[in-house]
Amino acid sequence: MAIDFKPEYMQLSLLTAALQELTPRDKRKKDPDLAVEEWIAFAPQVGVKRLQLSSALPAELADIPPEAMLDPVADHLNVLKPLDKNRVKRIESALKAHGVTFSDIGYFDNMLIGDEKLRKIKHDWMVKLMDAAAALGVKAVCGFVGRDVELDMDQNLEAFEKLFVPLLRAAKERGLEYRVEQCPMPGWNTTDAWHNNIAYTPGMWIRLHKIAEKHKCGDAFRIHYDPSHAILMGQNTRDLFQFLKDEGYNFLIGGFHVKGQVITPKGVAEWGYGGQTCDRGDRKGGKPNPDVRKQSAAWLKQVVLCTHELPGTARHDPLAYLQNRTVDWLDHQLAARECLKFKNGVSNVDLVVEHEYPDARIQDPKKLAPVLKGSIAFTRAIDEAAANMIALQKVIESQGIKVQGVGREAYRS
Secondary structure (H helix, E strand, C coil): CCCCCCCCCCEEEEEHHHCCCCCCHHHHHHCHHHHHHHHHHHHHHHCCCEEEEEECCCCCCCCCCHHHCCCCCCCCCCCCCCCCHHHHHHHHHHHHHHCCEEEEEEECCCCCCCCHHHHHHHHHHHHHHHHHHHHHCCCEEEECCCCCCCCCHHHHHHHHHHHHHHHHHHHHHCCCEEEEECCCCHHHCCCCCCCCCCCCCHHHHHHHHHHHHHCCCHHHEEEEECHHHHHHCCCCHHHHHHHHHHCCCCCCEEEEEECEEEECHHHHHHHHHHCCCCCCCCEECCEECCCHHHHHHHHHHHHCCEEEECCCCCCCCHHHHHCCCCCCHHHHHHHHHHHCCCCCCHHHCEEEECCCCHHHCCCCHHHHHHHHHHHHHHHHHHHHHHHHHHHHHHHHHHCCCCCCCCCCCCCCC
């Protein structure tokens, strides 16, 4: 039976960490919700009506000083004080005035850190953000699992069951998904450990989900997939999605960070995919460098071999796509539709543009706005192209017409 042409487009969103200083820190310290209001007003100016609202521990609670971080902290949603009815009303008024909604609330921290006192601070902050999400009618929070670096991976699975499952229960009780980003976070500490977020790859996602299922909160555990991290680890999206499908776990991905990665071949030639292992400067005398500013050099485990891409800013490079050295954006969107299952359909999936391209980390809104506008337009066009291809091919198949060609196949470069 012939069908109509009905493409399904994903919902475009933008992580507010793209511009930390839209509202200067001194102003938002006096009036925390001003940062939220000004981001809501800024969103339509760059062509997006949906935001992933970024939060982070404020200076009063943070255990890592800003100078030791790879990126500045984006603490746009501050919950030092609870998000009471007046704060909710103010934020909802701004959302309504500008026709903007929130896709989710993001807080990216190490939730398995070994220090019990620090871990409690981080968990309490996340639970407060869950309360804020519920109050604002937002359906998900997003963040990392993390790792206790003093433990091996098997022990960290046990730590996940003991320490992280309560967060999943808290999310489920509030009707939320906890979407986990899969960055391995190699530079999170100065040790030789490279995988400092245990939820870094499908093999671990499946194991973590099984643990969550055992405690009846598996439906709260989902992955917020970012293709840049797959490139960092030598993977490609189609293989990864096909593996999830083959294993019966293609329901696990609940949203996307749209961020690319461009591999530096000379860096790979010099160090391999483990990155720089010595002479970084982050350690001194067998211990973390007492100058915390130099501890950020631990990120040479990653940045010596690649650079993040803001979607659309890297050149079209078919050979690099096939070598898994940069993101094949069109195939990313095709593979998502061909391999994955989305509980509420493709049209309700969040496609969140994340900006971490170092050379373009501009803090001047007037200069950054056209950059973000262009990247968002590119992302929208790529998603629409993939949706249109899939829908068109379904139309011709319904009329008994053969779809031409082979297409990119999983497990082949």
